Amino acid sequence: MVKKFVSILLLLLLLSCVIPAIQAIPLSYNLKVRRVFNVEPVIKQKKRLLVSAVPIYYSRTSHIVDQTFAVDTCEDRHIFGSLFNLRYVASKNLWLEVTTGIERDHGEYKGTPTFEHSSVGIDDIVLAAGGRAFMGEKIQLVGYGVLGIPAKTDISLCDRFGPFVGTRIYSVGIGGEVSYSFFDSLQRSFAAIAQGRILHGFERSWDPILPTGGQIQPGNVTDLLLALQYREGLTSVEAGYNATVFSDQALILPQEKIKSCVFTRNSWYATLSRANLKSFFDKPLVYGIGVNVSRAHKFDAKTFTGWLYFTFVF
Numbered sequence: 001m002v003k004k005f006v007s008i009l010l011l012l013l014l015l016s017c018v019i020p021a022i023q024a025i026p027l028s029y030n031l032k033v034r035r036v037f038n039v040e041p042v043i044k045q046k047k048r049l050l051v052s053a054v055p056i057y058y059s060r061t062s063h064i065v066d067q068t069f070a071v072d073t074c075e076d077r078h079i080f081g082s083l084f085n086l087r088y089v090a091s092k093n094l095w096l097e098v099t100t101g102i103e104r105d106h107g108e109y110k111g112t113p114t115f116e117h118s119s120v121g122i123d124d125i126v127l128a129a130g131g132r133a134f135m136g137e138k139i140q141l142v143g144y145g146v147l148g149i150p151a152k153t154d155i156s157l158c159d160r161f162g163p164f165v166g167t168r169i170y171s172v173g174i175g176g177e178v179s180y181s182f183f184d185s186l187q188r189s190f191a192a193i194a195q196g197r198i199l200h201g202f203e204r205s206w207d208p209i210l211p212t213g214g215q216i217q218p219g220n221v222t223d224l225l226l227a228l229q230y231r232e233g234l235t236s237v238e239a240g241y242n243a244t245v246f247s248d249q250a251l252i253l254p255q256e257k258i259k260s261c262v263f264t265r266n267s268w269y270a271t272l273s274r275a276n277l278k279s280f281f282d283k284p285l286v287y288g289i290g291v292n293v294s295r296a297h298k299f300d301a302k303t304f305t306g307w308l309y310f311t312f313v314f
Contacts, residue, residue: 026166027056027083027305028099028123029148031197031223032242032269032292036309037085037097047089052311054083056101062301064161073111075161075299080104083123083307096129100151105164119164122151130175137184142177146199160209169218173199179229188232193240195225203252210251219248219260234275242267242294265301267294273309284313 027033037052058079065072081103089095101123108116130144148171155168175197182190201218210216227240244267249260273288292305 026101026123027058027079027081027103028101028126029199030292030305031195031225031244032240032267032271033083033290033305033307034099035227035238036271036273036288036290036307036311037087037099047091049314050085050087050089050311051314052083052085052087052309054085054101054307054309056081056083056305056307058303058305060301060303062299064299070112073109073113073161075107075109077105077107077162079106079165081123093133094129094131097127099126099128100124103165107158107161107164109161115158117158117164119158121165124166125149125151138181140177140179140181142179144175146171146173146175146197148172148199148201155206155209157209167201167218169201169204169216171199171201171218173197175223189230191229193225193227193229193238195223195227197223206251211253213254215252217248217250217252219246219250221246234277236273237271238273239270240268242269242292244294261298263296263298265294265296267292267303269293269305280312286311286313 033054033056036054037050056079058077060075060077062075063073064075081101083099083101085097085099087095087097102121103123104118104120106116106118125148127147127149128144130142132140132142134140148167148169150166150168150170152166153168155163158164159168175195177193177195179191179193182192184191199221201221203215203217206214206216222245223242225240225242227238229236229238231237244265245262246260246265247262251258269290269292271288271290273286276285276287279285287310288308290305290307290309292303294303295301
């Protein structure tokens with residue numbers, strides 16, 4: 001009887017830990033960081049290959065509490081690594097790209113439960129393709145599709161508060177952007193930007209965290225980004241706000257379905273970049289720096305992201 005009670009209690013503890021796990025979005029999907037791959041002066045030229053490297057640091061702290069299942073632990077996660085992006089501009093209005101990263105992910109959890117884990121590996125592989133169109137001289141419209149492929153699919157018990165390096169989940173999504181240019185000349189430009197994206201993750205088993213037959217439903221991750229961008233010569237500054245909504249997430253068990261509540265993560269970011277039209281081998285180089293801070297009231301999760309980026313144009 002005691003053994004059965006302990007098994008049930010352990011199962012409930014694991015179930016309470018899985019819900020935070022399906023909130024994770026890896027760095028290769030990060031909407032703010034991915035904006036550095038948009039090099040407007042280059043896209044205006046036909047048939048170009050862009051190669052980007054983004055050294056990046058990410059940290060997240062949270063306090064995960066669930067009194068029903070006796071969970072009370074403080075999370076401290078740190079990720080070091082670099083993202084890599086290859087973008088081919090097929091024409092003035094069409095492009096396709098692939099993004100991934102190599103990262104070291106370290107997490108410490110203190111409380112109930114207490115453990116520490118580190119992992120080094122390849123982030124999800126994100127494929128994207130899109131195009132753009134213009135409405136007059138001031139409005140630009142962009143649409144694109146996204147396909148996410150996990151580089152790693154196996155799960156361990158250490159992943160119960162969020163997978164280490166990557167999501168382990170296949171996903172698809174679509175996005176769009178509208179920008180309005182207040183003025184645009186060779187000397188300077190100023191624009192307002194609105195971007196939206198929705199990602200849908202496909203269900204999969206979450207063994208050994210869930211019991212046999214159990215699946216995780218990642219649901220949808222919806223982003224809305226609002227930004228202002230100013231350029232003076234070859235130097236540009238961009239700052240904005242990003243709301244990320246997590247919805248339709250659940251655990252699918254043989255006997256029941258446990259849903260997670262909808263919640264929002266609020267982010268603020270800024271980037272500074274400069275273009276050098278003749279760098280290595282007389283090829284253009286765009287380089288810069290970016291920072292992002294965010295907070296979600298659920299589990300009082302706070303994140304910080306800082307990155308450098310270098311885009312070579314061939």
